[in-house]
Amino acid sequence: MIKQGRLYLHSRQLCLWPEVTVLTNFPQRFIGLLLRQGLARGQAFWFPNCAAVHSWGMQFAMDVVGLDAQQRIVSIQRNVQPGRLLHLKQTRSIIECEAGLPFPLERWLGESLHFEEKEVVDEVL
Template sequence: MKYGRLVLQPEQFCLWQEVKVLTSFPQRLVGMLLQQGLPRGQAYWFPSCTAVHSWGMSFAMDIIGLDRQQRIIAVRRNVQPGVMIRLKGVSSIIECEAGYPFPLEHWCGREVVFEEREVTYE
């Protein structure tokens, strides 16, 4: 699994400091199901994804859709447990805690860049 952060361009503003990139089928299937919540500053990124579900989850989340150039093109706030969301025109999806404090809707069309980092185990 890749880890890193997502940064809004061009001002290099860090949107999420801790991002897990879920690419394999088992990772995508489980997603955030085992979480009891998601701390601020953390997110999950699903590359090559157009829909997500919140079945079996115990908390609400915000969903952000990116196009092929990784520009924000869709934002769905406060998605409750037990639903499926399909975002038209997206090629990847970010999931974060509901009530994310930044104005993502106003940044539609802006590029988000993933900066990978090495994972160190202590």
């Protein structure tokens, strides 16, 4: 089963990503975003217990946000092009979305995110 929900900037109750898919098992993580042509605005993938990502085989650039154990924003990598490997220091989980997220994430370093779970969906990526 795939967990889905929304991610909010906790201090402002601002929904940053209304469509978040949480990837927790190896097959989900292995495939990740590889088979996608792109992502819709507001869509993101969250990789809990993850400090590194790759964009090998990707067909679009992405923004990568690193969170610490308390889900505070600790790292932001904008416009990560295909064919890269990133290791984000002090990161316990990673959010990936299509490049060009219109929020000033850099100003919100240290702020925490809140995940609101939706109904569990049983489908394959």
